[in-house]
Ligand code: SF4
């Protein structure tokens with residue numbers, strides 16, 4: 573167990589540095605290969621739904637309260653874990669392209685976007701990060717899984733979308 577009190581317990585915002593410290597940030601070489609999971613779950617909580625959710629066996633845990641571990645080579649970036657994480661804490665990022673990035677987020681609000689929609693990108697603190705274009709939408713257990721094309725510089729910060737109608 574860690575001894576220091578993480579900063580996100582004070583304001584509820586998990587900084588990217590904390591994800592990197594937790595070993596949950598994909599290695600540079602894996603990021604270059606295409607879509608890969610980004611699990612933002614650095615707290616030791618009694619949950620292991622993502623382990624059984626992954627059809628590729630890419631996520632493991634040493635115990636029910638341990639942090640998830642990812643086998644980066646097994647992850648296909650399919651997004652199934654995004655749809656099943658009860659904490660909406662899992663994303664898929666694709667920064668392998670030259671100009672644009674693709675971020676897959678869980679979406680449990682209405683309206684539900686459709687492919688081609690322009691949406692507002694929201695960061696980990698809820699602030700607007702710019703605009704993105706929806707390229708894929710699917711649903712499982714009433715959670716929508718939305719992939720948006722984003723500027724590359726915000727790929728690791730986009731955590732939600734706002735569909736303005
Ligand atoms: S994105 Fe797909 S393959 Fe990767 S960890 Fe999630 S469920 Fe497994």
Ligand code: SF4
Pocket residue numbers: 611612613619620621622623640656657658659660661662
């Ligand atoms: S399912 Fe979500 S909340 Fe549960 S351990 Fe996995 S990432 Fe964390």
